[in-house]
Structure formats: structure tokens, C-alpha cells
Amino acid sequence: MENQNNCIEVLVQNNSVFKTLTEDEMQLLSENYTCSSFKKNEIIFKEAERPSGLLCLQQGKVKIYKEGVGGREQIVRMAKPVSFIGYRALFANENHIASAEAIENSVVCTIHRGALEQILRQNPDFAMEIIRSLANELGFANKRTVTLTQKHIRGRLAESLLFLKDTYGMEEDGHTINIYLSREDIAHLSNMTTSNAIRTLSAFAKEEVISINGRRISIKDLKKLERISDLG
């Protein structure tokens, strides 16, 4: 993790949340933020830590995960730029209940508490955006709870692959999912053991639903993958 200077432009340009800000608020923001970069596999924050401010992922990819029974990891969210991370704890006035780790080299911008609160209080549009964002994430979490508990392994894995596709999109070739995860991370995302993630990915490849090239996963038969996911 090392500091950088300027990323506020990126922040304002790319993320609709900040579109609602006035000139003055932008000025306030630009005087109250810090940018840091994290290498692949570096921890951005850990469970039980106090949130330092509003974190905004500018570049890179980040996994948000919780440690459960016996330290077993469950990924609860995957973040892409430009989006907030760790903001739940901040707004709930709690310590973090999950950890964040960079999947790729990433740039994170921290908006300091005081400035954030001031903007939040004087700009209702911005507050509404935060509300909408939390409400969306809560919907996602509830859907996830049901599918992770009820679907079988094949269904869970298929859903995870579709989720990764929707979150990070495809590469230029139009069918390779634009994120490279270890089998272990895929397992932690899908609530299964690494062995079973490997096994089931191989099965999907044999059935020509996907093709595998190391950590590159390409979707060969989207309809079939969706059917496996829906079936459970």
C-alpha cells in the first residue's frame, strides 16, 4: 500500500453517485480525500477494524469476505471500479464485519468522515444515492442467502460464473469472463470446497458449457449455464 495524488477526477467522472455534487461540495471533497494503491493479494481492511472513511475503489478488483466456522472463508461481494467498499460499517457506525483483499493491483480513494457527513447532510440527492446503493446490496445479499443455502453444487457454481460475468463483463473475445480467480476463491464464492469447485468446473468443461485455460474461464453455452443455475 502506497500513497498517490490525484484520482478525484476519475471519481467524479465515472461514478454517477457523485454527479449530484455541487461545485462547493466537489471542492470540499477534493480537500478531504487520500488515495492509496494496493498490490494483488494485499489486505485493504480486516474484519473488526474501525472504518477509516468512505472507501471508493478506483481501479482494480476486490473481494469482500467473512471468516466463518473454523476460519472458513465466504466471499459476500466482489467489487469493481468505481464503487464503494466497506461503507456498510461506516454508515452503521460499527466496525467492519468483513475483510477486503485486492484480487488485482488496485487503487482505493478514502473520503474522510467529516467531509462525507457534511456532503451527506447538505445534499439529499447524494443521500438518496447512498440509500439506493445500500438497498440494492441488501437485495443481493438476501437473494444470495437463499441460493447459497438451497441450490446444489452445480447450481451454485453456475450462478457464481454468471455473477462474475455480469459484474466484470467479458473480454474482447466476447466469451471469456474478465476476472481470473483461483479455484479456491471460486469455491469461497460458491460455498463449496476447493476440490468440489475444481471437480465441477471440469465437469462443466467436459459438458462443453464452459472452456478452461488455467484461470481463464470462457462461457461456451450461456443458455445451458443459466439453465443449470436456475434448476438449482
Place this chain on the structure above:
Amino acid sequence: MENQNNCIEVLVQNNSVFKTLTEDEMQLLSENYTCSSFKKNEIIFKEAERPSGLLCLQQGKVKIYKEGVGGREQIVRMAKPVSFIGYRALFANENHIASAEAIENSVVCTIHRGALEQILRQNPDFAMEIIRSLANELGFANKRTVTLTQKHIRGRLAESLLFLKDTYGMEEDGHTINIYLSREDIAHLSNMTTSNAIRTLSAFAKEEVISINGRRISIKDLKKLERISDLG
């Protein structure tokens, strides 16, 4: 479901969220709400419906659940008075992704969309309360995802009993959980089959961790119940 007149006083007195409102806002609120009562087992709203306004549970107990694979039910939240229900969908500008059913005869107050938005925009304290509430619920949902997927049956059931105790409290005797659920609902809360809920409750009773009298469940050994929950 039948209409009633006056419950705005209850709403304002008991719920800290509305403490932030000014006289004018109170006035606006009192001109823009409807109260309805629901009998036990009546549906308050269903998955895929459009939210009618901000619902506030005034009296009674309500379960919020999703239907998953093959119609299998998973309870995602239990609501007690005074608290909001169905507000996630409203704020996300989506249709409901869960259904709500009265566990007991209940009174629900609907605050109409327009008035809500107006108050939300002019009162930052109120907006902050909504943000905090959503952030809290999201934290709960994430914790739940991990425990429901990782804990074993005994751990899940123990956790559910502790959760019900924390949510609804005890009766005057100091050890009976103040909600009476069917074994089926307990199962749907704990992600297990009804058979296994019955079996495991019996086991807990035999071990003197709880005692059972029909749907009345009393906690006889809290420490032990917590240990079972923590162990997984």
C-alpha cells in the same frame, strides 16, 4: 385486512426514527398515511409486487421470507413493532423480492410515497436514520449468509432460538421466548427440513438446554445454547 384510523401517535412516540421530524413534517405525515390490520397468517405483501409506500409495523409480528428452489421457503427476517417492512424494495426502486406474512394479528401503517420522499429530502437526520437502518440490516444479512451455509443443524437451530430471544425478548417468567412459531417456520428460519427442526428441538429438550410446551419454547441453559451456536 381492514382499515383503521389513528396510529400515527404510536408511530411517532415509539420509534426513534421519527423523533427527528419537525412539527411541519409530522403534520405532513399525519395527512399521508393509512393504517391496516392483518389477521394471523394473512399476507401483507408478496414477492414481485410493487411497494405501495413505506410500511411500518405498529403491532404484531411478521415474517419476511423468500421462495427459493422448488418453492422452498427461507425466512430472511423477523419484524417486530415498531419497525419498517418492505422498505428495501421501495428505496431500491424495485418490486419486492420477498413476501411478508403476519405471524400474529398485526397493524401496519403505510406512509405514502410522496410524503416520504419530501421528508427524506428536507430532513437529513431522517435520511441518516434510514441509511443506518439499511446498513444494519445488510450486516445482519451477511452474517446470516455465512452461518446458514456453514453451521451444522444444531448450530443453526441454536442460533435461531437465540435470535428469536434477542428479537422478541422473554415472557414474564424470564425464560420463555416471546414468540410462538410452528416447527415449520422454525425450520424455514434455520434452513432445514421440518423433520430435522422437530428432531433437533427434541434433542435440545432431552439435553435440558430448552424445554418445550407445544409452541412455547423456554431456554433452560443459555450458556449451553450459546456454546452450541458458536461451535457451529
Place this chain on the structure above:
DNA sequence: GCATTTTTGTGTTGTTCGGCATAAGATTTG
């Protein structure tokens, strides 16, 4: 107050999936 339906309770069987072992391949490090 009797019949019907729902809820609770218990045993049996079968499937899914985790745990573990082992090994080959890939990547990192000194």
C-alpha cells in the same frame, strides 16, 4: 361433537457433499 385437516413426532433410506490422501503441474524464491 364428529370429521377433516394440519401439525408434530419418529424411523429408514439414499444422496450430496465435505474430509482426506495423493500426485502432478505451476509458480515463487533463494
Place this chain on the structure above:
DNA sequence: CAAATCTTATGCCGAACAACACAAAAATGC
């Protein structure tokens, strides 16, 4: 570039739990 470590891969076994069947008890409806 060799050693060590991490990741991927595959097979086997056993435990956890769902599915099913059936019976008794309780609640509900006419």
C-alpha cells in the same frame, strides 16, 4: 536452476442431512 511452496486435479470414504413413509396428536371446520 534447483528447492520449496502453492495450485490444480482426482479418487475414496464417511458424515450430515434431505426425502419419504407413517402414525399420533392437536387444531379447525361444519
